[in-house]
Amino acid sequence: MNDDARALAETRDYLVPDDAVQNSEQIAAHEAPCIPNYLQETYWWAYLHPKSFLFFERAWVVNIILWGNMNRLTAAVLDELQLHAQSRVLQVACVYGDFSNRLATRLKQSQSHLDLVDVASIQLRNAEKKLGQHDNVSFHHQDSNDLSFSNAGFDETVIFFLLHEQPAEARRKTISEAIRVTRPGGKVIFVDYHGPRRSNPLRYVMQPILAWLEPFAMDLWREELAAFLPPDIEPEQVSSTFYCGGLYQKVILKL
Numbered sequence: 001m002n003d004d005a006r007a008l009a010e011t012r013d014y015l016v017p018d019d020a021v022q023n024s025e026q027i028a029a030h031e032a033p034c035i036p037n038y039l040q041e042t043y044w045w046a047y048l049h050p051k052s053f054l055f056f057e058r059a060w061v062v063n064i065i066l067w068g069n070m071n072r073l074t075a076a077v078l079d080e081l082q083l084h085a086q087s088r089v090l091q092v093a094c095v096y097g098d099f100s101n102r103l104a105t106r107l108k109q110s111q112s113h114l115d116l117v118d119v120a121s122i123q124l125r126n127a128e129k130k131l132g133q134h135d136n137v138s139f140h141h142q143d144s145n146d147l148s149f150s151n152a153g154f155d156e157t158v159i160f161f162l163l164h165e166q167p168a169e170a171r172r173k174t175i176s177e178a179i180r181v182t183r184p185g186g187k188v189i190f191v192d193y194h195g196p197r198r199s200n201p202l203r204y205v206m207q208p209i210l211a212w213l214e215p216f217a218m219d220l221w222r223e224e225l226a227a228f229l230p231p232d233i234e235p236e237q238v239s240s241t242f243y244c245g246g247l248y249q250k251v252i253l254k255l
């Protein structure tokens with residue numbers, strides 16, 4: 001049993017089977033990171049429990065959770081990529097459904113490479129199974145707050161629905177690490193929740209759901225994502241597009 005599973009088993013009344021969490025040889029681990037408190041306390045049921053995959057790891061479930069917008073939001077990321085031959089793209093944190101598969105497929109067209117990071121080894125194992133047909137993907141057991149990649153090694157970095165799950169301090173560190181590992185002239189692409197317009201009925205449906213299940217998400221309703229960027233980022237480096245009456249945002253940061 002690895003650290004993720006042990007930590008989880010110690011705090012919950014169930015045991016995680018060893019075979020569900022052993023590190024694969026293909027998962028590049030430096031020093032295995034600890035599971036952050038917010039993930040263990042708030043999201044254990046969605047990302048750390050082995051049974052979470054039975055429910056969430058279905059493209060149609062993810063699409064329902066996003067009110068039918070999964071395809072549109074995935075396309076919004078793919079449309080933004082400016083790939084050249086052998087680009088290196090980093091995806092920070094695994095995503096249920098078909099997102100990484102579509103990203104890896106797109107990257108393959110230009111012999112580009114996808115590096116996928118997650119702090120939970122159980123998530124990486126799942127991603128590895130899901131993406132096994134791609135030979136242009138590497139898996140890294142790392143915390144988004146403390147990436148072990150060198151500075152400026154990636155052409156583009158993608159962060160899809162991670163920031164709303166993190167407390168403000170962790171969110172800021174994730175963003176500054178993403179900036180650090182992306183080269184000057186490259187882009188960081190964020191897709192996440194945003195505070196919808198008052199005329200959007202989903203505002204009144206999603207507010208109690210997020211406040212109950214995803215408490216840190218409300219930060220992104222109250223403030224623009226730019227509020228969490230480092231102070232040396234200039235406003236003209238940032239552009240935002242909104243979807244579904246403002247419930248979702250894509251923010252592009254040009255470095």
Ligand SMILES: C[S@@+](CC[C@H](N)C(=O)[O-])C[C@H]1O[C@@H](n2cnc3c(N)ncnc32)[C@H](O)[C@@H]1O
Binds near residue numbers: 160
């Ligand atoms: C990208 S987010 C949510 C994505 C989206 N809601 C979905 O449908 O999957 C979920 C992932 O973030 C990972 N994660 C959370 N905090 C992290 C951190 N500090 N570093 C790396 N991965 C993290 C979780 O382990 C989980 O696999």
